[in-house]
Every structure is written in C-alpha cells, then in structure tokens.
Amino acid sequence: GAGVSxxxxxxxxxxxxxxxxxxxxxxxxxxxxxxxxxxxxxPEFLTYFQNEAQLDKSGLPSDRFFAERPEGSVSTxxxxxxxxxxxxxxxxASTLALAGPLEQYFGPGTRLTVT
Amino acid sequence: xxxxxxxQPGMFVQEKEAVTLDCTYDTSDPSYGLFWYKQPSSGExxxxxxxGSYDQQNATEGRYSLNFQKARKSANLVISASQLGDSAMYxxxxxxxxxxxxxxxxxxxxxLTVKP
Numbered sequence: 001g002a003g004v005s006x007x008x009x010x011x012x013x014x015x016x017x018x019x020x021x022x023x024x025x026x027x028x029x030x031x032x033x034x035x036x037x038x039x040x041x042x043p044e045f046l047t048y049f050q051n052e053a054q055l056d057k058s059g060l061p062s063d064r065f066f067a068e069r070p071e072g073s074v075s076t077x078x079x080x081x082x083x084x085x086x087x088x089x090x091x092x093a094s095t096l097a098l099a100g101p102l103e104q105y106f107g108p109g110t111r112l113t114v115t
Numbered sequence: 116x117x118x119x120x121x122x123q124p125g126m127f128v129q130e131k132e133a134v135t136l137d138c139t140y141d142t143s144d145p146s147y148g149l150f151w152y153k154q155p156s157s158g159e160x161x162x163x164x165x166x167g168s169y170d171q172q173n174a175t176e177g178r179y180s181l182n183f184q185k186a187r188k189s190a191n192l193v194i195s196a197s198q199l200g201d202s203a204m205y206x207x208x209x210x211x212x213x214x215x216x217x218x219x220x221x222x223x224x225x226x227l228t229v230k231p
Contacts, residue, residue: 031217033217033218033219035219035221040223041223041224042119042206042208042221042222042223042224043160043206043219043221044221045218045219045220048217048218050217055217056217056218058218059218089158091160093160103150103162103165104150104162104219105162106152106159106160106161107159108158108159109158109159111158
C-alpha cells in the first residue's frame with residue numbers, strides 16, 4: 001500500500017481484556033513509532049523501533065503495554081488487562097530513516113474504547 | 116527533556132486572510148527539527164512543513180511558512196490566503212537528533228476555524 005495502515009480502525013474492549021493493535025508501515029521505512037492521543041490533546045510518544053530493534057520504550061505508560069516488530073516491518077502494540085484510562089487513539093508512524101529532516105508518515109489510527 | 120507549548124486553543128480567521136499559529140519550544144538538544152502537522156476531523160495527521168535548527172532560512176511550503184526565531188525558541192506557522200478546508204487541528208512538534216532522535220514531542224494543538 002502507499003501509506004501507513006493500521007488495524008483495526010476501531011476497537012471496543014471490556015475492562016480487563018487484552019487487545020492487539022497492528023501497524024503496517026510504508027514499505028522500506030526503517031523507523032516505526034507509536035503514539036497515544038487522548039481526546040483533545042496532542043499525540044504522546046510511546047515507543048519506537050529501528051528495524052526490529054526497540055530503541056526507546058520510555059513512553060509506555062505501564063508494563064501492561066508491550067510493542068514488538070519482530071521482522072522489522074509490521075508492528076503490534078499489545079495492551080494487557082485494559083483499563084478505562086487506556087481509551088485513546090493509537091497512532092503509528094514511520095520514516096525512511098531515524099534521523100534527519102524526515103517527516104513521520106502517520107496511519108489513520110486505532111480508536112480504542114475501554115468500557 | 117523536550118517541551119512544546121501552543122498557547123492558542125482556538126483561532127478564527129476569515130477566508131482568504133492570513134493567520135499565525137504560535138509555537139514555542141524548549142530542548143537541551145543542540146540540533147533538532149521542528150514540524151507542523153494538520154489533523155482534520157477525520158483524524159489523520161498530515162505533515163505540513165519542517166524547519167531544521169541550523170537552517171538559515173525560514174521554511175516555506177506553498178501557503179505555509181514557518182517563522183523560526185531560534186533565540187526566542189519559537190516556530191510559528193503562518194498560513195496565507197486561508198481556505199475553508201484549512202479548518203482543522205494544528206500541531207507543532209519537535210524531534211532531537213541526539214538523545215531524543217527518535218521521539219517526537221507534540222504540543223496540545225490549536226483548533227483553526229476558517230469563516231466564509
């Protein structure tokens with residue numbers, strides 16, 4: 001595909017359930033980023049990968065959040081035992097390389113609602 | 116640590132007029148990049164313009180220009196000849212090139228409404 005894709009676009013989970021959110025970056029993009037965007041706020045950094053290596057996970061809010069990118073392309077963000085405060089839009093972005101004046105290309109996001 | 120401040124929660128502009136959206140930043144990185152994104156109600160983040168901290172000239176992209184004042188740590192977005200389709204949320208963001216090379220820090224955004 002031409003752009004970053006994310007699935008599902010919408011997810012409703014009951015509190016305590018585990019969820020998995022998928023991101024397909026632009027083909028050939030080395031770096032992949034996950035952000036959490038609460039309603040009415042700017043995106044907050046969660047974690048990023050360079051190829052399969054997770055270089056920074058400082059933004060993950062708790063050990064219930066886990067991200068992986070085992071083959072350096074598709075990434076999955078997993079949230080275990082979801083809580084209501086996890087409700088947000090989860091954005092994925094990719095860039096061709098890690099550094100330099102390269103904008104991040106964002107996917108459409110996954111809107112997670114925890115009931 | 117990096118910080119982005121957007122002090123205008125909402126802005127209104129008349130169609131065809133210019134508008135400036137404010138952004139100030141703070142960082143300890145000697146080298147960094149500043150970005151502006153547009154987020155329409157549909158939710159996608161659209162890249163608008165980039166300014167490098169060592170760029171001598173202000174960035175321009177069509178109707179968008181970035182008024183970069185390094186000493187004041189400001190990176191205001193100027194939209195000329197506003198169009199109804201410019202109504203959206205606008206985010207200022209920055210990325211470092213050293214210790215903060217990966218993560219982007221975003222402001223809380225400014226909602227722009229273009230009036231006909």
